[in-house]
Amino acid sequence: MSTAVAVPRTHRQKEFRRHLLIYAGMTPFLIIAVFPVYWMLITALKQEPDLYRIDNVPFWFNLPPTLKNFETLFYQTNYGSWIVNTLTISAWVAVITLLTAVPAGYALARLRLPGAENIGIAIFMTYLVPSIILFLPLSRVVSSLGLQDSWWALVVVYPTFTIPFCTWLMMGFFKTVPMEMEEAARVDGCGQFGALVRIVLPVSLPGVLTSVIFAFTLSMQDFLYGLAFVAPGDQKPVPVGVPTELIRGDVFFWGSIMAAVLLVGLPVAILYNSFLDRFIQGITGGVGK
Amino acid sequence: MTGSSQTSGPDATSARAAAVSVGVDARSRGWLGSQTSRRLAFGYLLLAPASAYVLLLVGVPFLFSLYLAVSDANVGDPVANFVGLANFRAAWEMETFWIALRNSVTFLVVAAVFKSLLGTSLAFLLLQEFKGKKLVRALVVIPFTLPVAVSVLSWKWMYDSQFSVINWALHRVGLIGGYGSESWPIWLGQPHLALLACIGVNVWRTFPFTAIVLLAGFTSVPTEVLDAARVDGCSFFQRFRHVVTPMIFPILIIGFLFDTVFTLSDLSVVYLLTAGGPGNATQILPVLAYQIGIQAGSLGRGAAIALMLVPLLFPALLVMLRNLKRRDW
Numbered sequence: 001m002s003t004a005v006a007v008p009r010t011h012r013q014k015e016f017r018r019h020l021l022i023y024a025g026m027t028p029f030l031i032i033a034v035f036p037v038y039w040m041l042i043t044a045l046k047q048e049p050d051l052y053r054i055d056n057v058p059f060w061f062n063l064p065p066t067l068k069n070f071e072t073l074f075y076q077t078n079y080g081s082w083i084v085n086t087l088t089i090s091a092w093v094a095v096i097t098l099l100t101a102v103p104a105g106y107a108l109a110r111l112r113l114p115g116a117e118n119i120g121i122a123i124f125m126t127y128l129v130p131s132i133i134l135f136l137p138l139s140r141v142v143s144s145l146g147l148q149d150s151w152w153a154l155v156v157v158y159p160t161f162t163i164p165f166c167t168w169l170m171m172g173f174f175k176t177v178p179m180e181m182e183e184a185a186r187v188d189g190c191g192q193f194g195a196l197v198r199i200v201l202p203v204s205l206p207g208v209l210t211s212v213i214f215a216f217t218l219s220m221q222d223f224l225y226g227l228a229f230v231a232p233g234d235q236k237p238v239p240v241g242v243p244t245e246l247i248r249g250d251v252f253f254w255g256s257i258m259a260a261v262l263l264v265g266l267p268v269a270i271l272y273n274s275f276l277d278r279f280i281q282g283i284t285g286g287v288g289k
Numbered sequence: 290m291t292g293s294s295q296t297s298g299p300d301a302t303s304a305r306a307a308a309v310s311v312g313v314d315a316r317s318r319g320w321l322g323s324q325t326s327r328r329l330a331f332g333y334l335l336l337a338p339a340s341a342y343v344l345l346l347v348g349v350p351f352l353f354s355l356y357l358a359v360s361d362a363n364v365g366d367p368v369a370n371f372v373g374l375a376n377f378r379a380a381w382e383m384e385t386f387w388i389a390l391r392n393s394v395t396f397l398v399v400a401a402v403f404k405s406l407l408g409t410s411l412a413f414l415l416l417q418e419f420k421g422k423k424l425v426r427a428l429v430v431i432p433f434t435l436p437v438a439v440s441v442l443s444w445k446w447m448y449d450s451q452f453s454v455i456n457w458a459l460h461r462v463g464l465i466g467g468y469g470s471e472s473w474p475i476w477l478g479q480p481h482l483a484l485l486a487c488i489g490v491n492v493w494r495t496f497p498f499t500a501i502v503l504l505a506g507f508t509s510v511p512t513e514v515l516d517a518a519r520v521d522g523c524s525f526f527q528r529f530r531h532v533v534t535p536m537i538f539p540i541l542i543i544g545f546l547f548d549t550v551f552t553l554s555d556l557s558v559v560y561l562l563t564a565g566g567p568g569n570a571t572q573i574l575p576v577l578a579y580q581i582g583i584q585a586g587s588l589g590r591g592a593a594i595a596l597m598l599v600p601l602l603f604p605a606l607l608v609m610l611r612n613l614k615r616r617d618w
Contacts, residue, residue: 039454132578
């Protein structure tokens with residue numbers, strides 16, 4: 001009797017010890033990862049004088065919190081236009097990416113094209129040609145299209161990395177759709193195109209959605225193209241506008257700057273977070289397996 | 290590859306030609322023949338927009354950058370003359386170029402060491418089963434998922450010369466003196482500290498990536514294989530050394546190379562934190578290429594400096610290519 005009670009208790013104690021160890025190991029990582037975000041948040045909500053009092057404990061409010069930094073952003077800077085620009089650019093990039101990458105991924109995965117493997121790898125490898133090598137020639141392309149100094153330049157340029165990545169991603173998705181479904185549709189009288197639109201696409205909808213998300217989050221990771229191609233203050237996307245327009249010389253309005261980046265950074269981080277495993281699968285080549 | 294078996298030869302052009310003449314050929318080649326050629330035509334048609342986009346806006350610009358690098362192209366002057374290797378020679382003779390090259394390599398190596406250490410420890414922790422693991426994992430990958438410009442600005446504020454929260458904490462626990470004292474670090478203002486500060490941000494951004502890639506590798510090892518090894522009498526370390534490591538090596542290599550490419554070519558961290566300063570203490574090749582190519586307007590010389598990254602990137606890309614081609618399709 002006594003042993004029967006003792007066994008689960010030691011087990012539970014062991015589990016407790018194990019959890020304690022894991023949490024202890026995890027704590028430094030969590031602090032390192034999350035503190036900068038917390039710091040942004042608290043800075044964004046603090047009153048200006050509260051940021052510059054070295055005697056106070058800076059981790060909490062010493063003066064009442066305020067939304068003034070957000071007001072400044074929307075009423076005294078181009079922040080509103082930057083948000084609109086960012087969303088419009090992303091929407092266009094997503095549309096262009098979908099219209100090109102989805103068909104390409106389908107063709108490479110399912111139509112048994114000769115050389116499909118090599119074409120697929122070639123397209124994916126272009127994702128790895130870094131923007132730092134392409135931005136100077138692309139600046140010529142952009143200006144010859146007459147798009148310099150407008151956010152349209154970025155709509156043209158961002159698909160250079162979203163198309164390769166999403167084509168690769170869609171290829172993986174389409175491979176997981178059973179061939180029999182499509183064949184059955186063909187037997188029932190669908191054409192090649194009909195089978196794609198009516199059978200394969202609906203089943204691959206999660207993949208299509210993932211591509212849209214990546215078109216958006218990957219665009220947000222860019223800094224160089226935005227910096228190099230778009231000069232006018234009201235044409236910039238948020239990640240470029242904030243560091244180039246809100247910082248004037250040596251004057252930093254840290255409250256507004258943190259408010260500005262947080263408002264965009266946090267939603268992007270959350271979105272990206274929920275699709276991170278797909279991203280890792282994509283780049284490690286574990287296409288849909 | 291899944292199936293080039295059906296069609297032994299035809300390339301894109303002949304497939305398209307076949308598609309055009311399908312009406313005539315259909316009867317003689319029979320049902321199967323017309324199906325095949327129509328399928329190929331359909332396939333290449335679907336493939337065309339993506340291929341054209343990538344070819345025109347990645348392939349052509351890449352070749353164009355080779356051309357720029359051997360020309361005296363300027364932002365203001367549309368006519369460029371061939372100048373041979375003058376841009377490369379000019380870079381070669383520029384002291385800043387060598388500083389930038391050295392810093393780029395130092396940055397890459399030091400960052401890789403630290404993110405491997407942090408990433409591996411984190412991966413082992415995340416391999417355990419514990420309560421709240423999902424939440425912990427979601428929180429700990431935040432640095433990688435935040436847009437880079439956003440997180441760099443946050444760090445710039447934390448590295449502030451006077452109101453740095455890092456310094457505040459270090460001062461409170463007594464590790465450094467007060468503001469203005471000898472031991473008060475000015476993170477972005479002192480040459481050695483500045484490079485370290487930039488590396489720190491890169492490590493912070495990418496160690497979760499390292500961890501997640503490792504984790505993906507670990508979980509891809511089938512438990513049956515491990516059990517089999519255990520039955521055969523392998524110890525934990527033997528299993529790790531002879532079973533797990535070889536199995537996850539391809540994924541590790543890909544993650545490592547991926548990170549190499551993006552760390553070497555990233556301009557945003559250094560540009561936003563220090564713009565290469567103080568002096569040239571944090572100057573790296575991408576920042577130099579931007580300053581010379583766009584800010585000074587010398588497209589040719591900027592392109593030449595950016596292309597100097599290619600010899601550094603090329604081995605990484607080659608290994609990656611081999612790895613992708615070996616993959617089981």
